[in-house]
Amino acid sequence: MRRGLVAAFREIDATCDAIEALKKANFKQFTVYTPAPRHEIEHALNAPPSKVRLFTLIGGMLGLTFGYWVAIWTSEYWPLVVGGKAIASWIPYTIIGFEMMVLVGALSTVAGMFINSRIPKITMTVGADTRFTSSDYGIFVEAPPERLKEAEEMLRGFGAVEVRGER
Amino acid sequence: MATVVEPLRPNIASADVQLPAVRDYEQVDREISGTLRPSAGWFAALGLAVALFLWGAGTWIYQVYWGLGNAGYNPPVMWGVYIITFVFWVGIGHAGTLISAILYLFRAGFRTTIYRCAEAMTVFAVMTAGLFPIIHIGRPWKFFWLVPYPNWRLLWPNFKSPLVWDVFAILTYLTVSSTFLYVGLIPDIAVLRDRETNPVRKRILAVLSLGWRNSEPEWRHFTRMYLFLAAFSTPLVLSVHSVVSFDFAMALSPGWHATIFPPYFVAGAIFSGIGMVFTIIIPIRKFFRLQHYVTINHLDAAAKLCLFTSMVVGCAYMIEFWVAWYSGNPYEQDYFWNRVFGQWWWAAWIMLTCNVIFPLSLFSQKLRRNPAWLFILSIFINLGMWYERFVIIVPSLSHEFEPWQWSGYLPSWVDTSILVGSFGWFFMWFLLFIKQLPVVAIAEVKEIVPPRLRSHRRGHGIDTAGHHEPYGTETPGEFD
Numbered sequence: 001m002r003r004g005l006v007a008a009f010r011e012i013d014a015t016c017d018a019i020e021a022l023k024k025a026n027f028k029q030f031t032v033y034t035p036a037p038r039h040e041i042e043h044a045l046n047a048p049p050s051k052v053r054l055f056t057l058i059g060g061m062l063g064l065t066f067g068y069w070v071a072i073w074t075s076e077y078w079p080l081v082v083g084g085k086a087i088a089s090w091i092p093y094t095i096i097g098f099e100m101m102v103l104v105g106a107l108s109t110v111a112g113m114f115i116n117s118r119i120p121k122i123t124m125t126v127g128a129d130t131r132f133t134s135s136d137y138g139i140f141v142e143a144p145p146e147r148l149k150e151a152e153e154m155l156r157g158f159g160a161v162e163v164r165g166e167r
Numbered sequence: 168m169a170t171v172v173e174p175l176r177p178n179i180a181s182a183d184v185q186l187p188a189v190r191d192y193e194q195v196d197r198e199i200s201g202t203l204r205p206s207a208g209w210f211a212a213l214g215l216a217v218a219l220f221l222w223g224a225g226t227w228i229y230q231v232y233w234g235l236g237n238a239g240y241n242p243p244v245m246w247g248v249y250i251i252t253f254v255f256w257v258g259i260g261h262a263g264t265l266i267s268a269i270l271y272l273f274r275a276g277f278r279t280t281i282y283r284c285a286e287a288m289t290v291f292a293v294m295t296a297g298l299f300p301i302i303h304i305g306r307p308w309k310f311f312w313l314v315p316y317p318n319w320r321l322l323w324p325n326f327k328s329p330l331v332w333d334v335f336a337i338l339t340y341l342t343v344s345s346t347f348l349y350v351g352l353i354p355d356i357a358v359l360r361d362r363e364t365n366p367v368r369k370r371i372l373a374v375l376s377l378g379w380r381n382s383e384p385e386w387r388h389f390t391r392m393y394l395f396l397a398a399f400s401t402p403l404v405l406s407v408h409s410v411v412s413f414d415f416a417m418a419l420s421p422g423w424h425a426t427i428f429p430p431y432f433v434a435g436a437i438f439s440g441i442g443m444v445f446t447i448i449i450p451i452r453k454f455f456r457l458q459h460y461v462t463i464n465h466l467d468a469a470a471k472l473c474l475f476t477s478m479v480v481g482c483a484y485m486i487e488f489w490v491a492w493y494s495g496n497p498y499e500q501d502y503f504w505n506r507v508f509g510q511w512w513w514a515a516w517i518m519l520t521c522n523v524i525f526p527l528s529l530f531s532q533k534l535r536r537n538p539a540w541l542f543i544l545s546i547f548i549n550l551g552m553w554y555e556r557f558v559i560i561v562p563s564l565s566h567e568f569e570p571w572q573w574s575g576y577l578p579s580w581v582d583t584s585i586l587v588g589s590f591g592w593f594f595m596w597f598l599l600f601i602k603q604l605p606v607v608a609i610a611e612v613k614e615i616v617p618p619r620l621r622s623h624r625r626g627h628g629i630d631t632a633g634h635h636e637p638y639g640t641e642t643p644g645e646f647d
Contacts, residue, residue, distance in 0.1 A: 012618040032383040035192050036613035037390050041383060050391035060399075074323035092327045098406060099335040106343045106399045110350055113392035114377075117385040119353075121378025128380040130361035133354075135192035159621060 004029075004142040005151055006127050007160035015137040016044040018158040022141060027151060031127055033138035041137075052112040059108025060101050067100030068093055127166055140166065185276055185615050188459035195612050199605045200362055202455040209602060216594040223588010227302060230581050235305050239579035243572050244564045248582035249303040251556040252589060255439070256296035257337065257411055258432075258552060261404055262440020263289025264344050267351070268400035271393075277468035279615055280460045283608045284451065284601075285444050286348045291596040292443070293341045295589050300333075302585060329413040336410035343403055347396050353379050354389070354610040408436040415559065421502035422563040425490065431483035435555055438476035438522070441469060442548030447597070449542040451606060460607050463536050470535040473548075477526035480555075484523065498568050510575070511562045518558050521551020 009015045015032070019041070022030055034041050071093040079087050114120070127140030139160075141151045152163050189195060230237055240247055263285040270278040301310040313334050317323045324331045357379040360372035379385060409429035416428035445466075452461040491503040507515045525547050534540045561576050600606075
């Protein structure tokens with residue numbers, strides 16, 4: 001059962017201090033909401049780097065290979081030698097390879113973002129609030145019921161304008 | 168009618184504050200989502216655009232019925248207004264991705280408020296450009312033969328042909344730039360979704376926003392994804408117009424067979440795109456009252472980029488003439504003489520005046536910071552860049568190696584109408600876009616607005632309520 005508290009903050013430094021205090025007090029599960037990406041929050045959370053780059057690398061390499069392969073394979077399939085020149089001419093095929101690298105790489109990057117950030121979401125998200133898309137920073141803390149009181153006091157102490165239970 | 172007293176809104180950035188009149192996140196949401204209410208002027212503009220589009224579409228039906236001969240083609244000039252306009256619109260489509268991707272990688276701050284507009288312009292311009300190869304072919308219902316797939320004997324299109332490269336480049340560019348536009352919009356659509364009261368619109372926005380919640384993990388992956396998309400788009404922008412230039416450079420006609428074509432085309436594309444960005448953003452900032460978002464500083468910086476690309480283009484023109492002289496090839500020399508002082512002098516001088524001479528005015532800071540002048544200049548740039556493509560295409564075909572091949576060219580009412588219709592099509596999409604989705608990126612503007620801090624850490628012009636200190640008449644800078 002997910003059980004937790006949603007706290008809304010007006011100020012970014014209050015949010016960062018609350019994040020650091022929560023980490024120090026050994027609250028393991030919490031999600032931060034921010035109206036715009038901010039480095040301060042990134043530093044406070046110290047989260048691991050995004051895995052999207054792996055999708056980019058693999059997608060780009062697959063696309064590049066496919067682009068060269070499709071052009072070379074179709075040339076080899078109808079091997080008409082003209083003027084003694086090579087049947088597969090890799091120099092012009094670089095254009096096909098490059099375009100396919102960009103296309104597949106870009107689309108797999110977007111797919112990587114979708115997979116890693118779990119979108120599209122079709123259900124309501126527990127702990128999210130419409131004010132977090134406007135101007136407030138939010139922290140959704142998940143904890144066992146006996147620790148919720150402690151978390152609430154901590155969040156209010158750092159200047160949360162609203163703390164409410166969410167389940 | 169009651170007059171509303173507007174607060175004083177300075178639009179000149181200082182060293183540490185990019186948007187001095189934008190004070191907090193709520194203001195960003197309120198003012199940018201406020202631009203989405205349709206107005207009578209917008210309906211009038213949309214009506215005009217749709218009328219022009221219908222005129223062009225009707226003419227196209229006429230052309231399909233009566234044949235391409237109505238389009239002003241006469242051998243040997245078989246590439247005319249349609250190919251010129253294709254290259255023109257592809258070129259327009261370059262500034263958007265330049266501004267959103269290349270300037271993003273270069274951390275150029277002035278892109279933030281204009282990039283959404285430029286990116287939408289890119290997508291619609293490439294959509295417009297994509298129509299022209301189809302209009303240009305004699306049997307447009309066979310357009311899908313352009314798509315690379317094998318026939319029943321597994322014979323594929325020739326991957327050594329520039330026309331096949333073109334299909335790959337343009338389709339990749341259209342896909343990647345529209346993806347880039349859409350994913351950039353996701354957080355902004357989430358803002359609109361949470362402010363929307365109409366349940367139908369709210370549901371549509373909820374679907375389009377894909378359930379975006381502004382959580383930190385979402386942002387972490389989003390910013391990475393954005394960076395890598397920008398890194399892919401950067402070489403893509405440069406490659407697309409290079410590939411378009413190969414359509415000409417691979418041919419042996421005088422004036423076309425030149426290795427300078429790819430950089431020359433890319434510089435021209437970026438130049439024309441920035442011209443179109445000015446044509447679009449200056450009326451938008453005025454009618455949407457966004458002067459304090461798209462500030463004079465942003466226009467000034469974009470004008471410097473415009474001046475720079477104009478000089479690159481001017482340099483390319485001169486190198487073309489120089490290479491013709493230096494080659495010692497009489498056909499090439501005669502062709503260039505004919506282009507500038509012979510048969511096509513008027514087109515060449517429209518091009519040189521609009522693209523090289525008028526933009527030199529941007530050396531004046533006063534003119535760079537004058538939106539009215541930038542708008543007028545941008546119209547000349549659009550005209551000049553259309554004529555650049557005219558000057559590249561028509562004189563080469565009409566003045567090849569043998570005198571018996573020489574001829575003239577005059578567009579007919581059919582191709583002119585379709586050209587006008589393409590502007591209608593482009594502006595129809597653009598006008599529909601600007602009233603449905605935010606024309607300034609809400610999330611990215613929030614990134615440059617200083618966030619609220621607690622009172623004991625005040626300073627840097629931020630008052631105790633977390634707002635910027637108000638600006639008064641004594642604030643240095645210009646106001647409008």
